[in-house]
Amino acid sequence: MAYRMGQENVMGRYPLHFHMMGKVNGDSFFEDCLVQHSYFRAYTVHGTSNSRVSRNVAYDISGSAYYLEDGNERDNLFDFNLAAFILIIDQLNDYGGGGQGGVRIHTQPSRIVPTDATAVGFYCTNAKNRWIGNSASGGFSGFHFPRVPYVLGDSYAQNKDYHPDEEELGEFDSNTAHSSGRLWSRGGCMYVGGELWEDNKGSHDYSYVSGRTSTRKGGRFFMTNTKAQGYKEEGSLLSRAWRFPDPALWS
Numbered sequence: 001m002a003y004r005m006g007q008e009n010v011m012g013r014y015p016l017h018f019h020m021m022g023k024v025n026g027d028s029f030f031e032d033c034l035v036q037h038s039y040f041r042a043y044t045v046h047g048t049s050n051s052r053v054s055r056n057v058a059y060d061i062s063g064s065a066y067y068l069e070d071g072n073e074r075d076n077l078f079d080f081n082l083a084a085f086i087l088i089i090d091q092l093n094d095y096g097g098g099g100q101g102g103v104r105i106h107t108q109p110s111r112i113v114p115t116d117a118t119a120v121g122f123y124c125t126n127a128k129n130r131w132i133g134n135s136a137s138g139g140f141s142g143f144h145f146p147r148v149p150y151v152l153g154d155s156y157a158q159n160k161d162y163h164p165d166e167e168e169l170g171e172f173d174s175n176t177a178h179s180s181g182r183l184w185s186r187g188g189c190m191y192v193g194g195e196l197w198e199d200n201k202g203s204h205d206y207s208y209v210s211g212r213t214s215t216r217k218g219g220r221f222f223m224t225n226t227k228a229q230g231y232k233e234e235g236s237l238l239s240r241a242w243r244f245p246d247p248a249l250w251s
Contacts, residue, residue, distance in 0.1 A: 002033070006040035008062055008089065009112045011204065013040055020047035020154060029054060036060055041067050042083070047155045049074045053081060060085045063116040064123035064144075066134075070155035071125040071148040071164035079132040083121030086139035092117050095210070102194065102211025107204070114208035115196055120144040121177070125152070125196070127219060128167040133174045141191035142177025142228070145169075146208070147216050148196050156202035168219035176227040189228035192221055 007013035015035045018028065029052035035042035042058035045051055046069035053076065058065035065083040068076070090111040095103060095118075105114035115123065121136030122143045136142030151159040177189035193212040198205055 002035045002038065002042075004037050004039070005035070006038040006042075006062070008039040009110065010040065011112060012046075014038075014044040014067075015042055017044045018046060018048040018051055019044075021051070022047070023049045024051055026050065026052060028052070030056055032056065034059070035065075038062060038065075041065060043067065043081075044069055045073050045076055046070060047072060049076060052077045052079075054079050056081045058083045058121070060087070062087045062119075063089050063113070064119045064121070064139075066122045068123060068125045068129070070152045072151045072155045072159045072162060073126050074128045074167075075170070076129045077132070078122065078130065078134055081122075081134045082137075083135070083139070083142075084137040086119050086121055086136075088119050088140070089116035100212045102209055105208045105210065107206045112204070114206050115144075115146065115194075117208075118144070118194070118210050120180075120191075126164045126167055127169040127221065130171040131173075131175055132171060135175070136177040136180070136189070138179050141180045142189045143172075143175065143191070144194070145192040145221070146194040146196045149217070150197065150201055152196070152198060152206070153202060153204050156198075160201075163217060165216045166218045169221040169223070172221070172223045172226065174225040175223075178228065180228075190223060190226065192216075 002015040005015040015038050031054045034057045037060045041063050042061050042065040044067045118140035120139040120141050124145045125148045148164040180189045194210050196208045
């Protein structure tokens with residue numbers, strides 16, 4: 001159990017953190033853990049691929065709880081985890097009036113990663129991972145897949161030609177989310193939208209647009225056996241040029 005850990009808005013100060021490990025084997029995992037009342041995130045996978053995050057709980061968390069940090073994290077497995085009571089960092093006064101364009105947010109001392117103004121249970125900067133049997137309660141959305149055109153932060157220097165937003169969704173099956181979107185009338189439980197980037201790549205000086213107007217470069221998203229309820233308007237939202245597969249495939 002990790003209780004009252006993390007340092008809000010201090011990069012790398014997370015309760016549980018895989019940091020820049022590259023490609024690991026399947027024996028690297030966070031399993032059967034509880035993070036409660038964290039001041040900054042819960043389980044962070046940063047510059048690490050092929051790890052496993054299984055059967056964990058994140059409760060009362062400031063900022064996004066399960067967090068893929070730079071966008072080059074691939075082939076990780078998140079299965080049977082719970083995220084609940086997710087807290088926004090430095091809440092905005094205006095979230096775009098409910099419009100689809102959202103708002104533009106930048107790094108600032110009170111919120112070093114602008115997406116934490118829209119904190120979520122599962123924050124997914126790269127779709128080429130697996131999410132199975134997870135549950136998210138509250139937050140701007142339950143599961144968020146922002147467009148990330150280039151690798152971010154510390155990982156950019158070794159991945160300059162890699163584009164996370166070209167990846168297809170690895171696997172997304174039997175996940176549930178509810179009570180999302182309280183800050184935005186179009187907030188979805190599963191949200192593929194928004195865009196995060198650095199004008200000065202690798203600088204940790206981020207810009208973020210929260211709305212649905214960005215378009216990913218490629219990759220398909222198939223979400224199966226997915227359940228969403230208790231949202232404001234729509235259960236799942238995808239940016240323009242995206243749609244769910246035929247409902248017959250959902251099962």
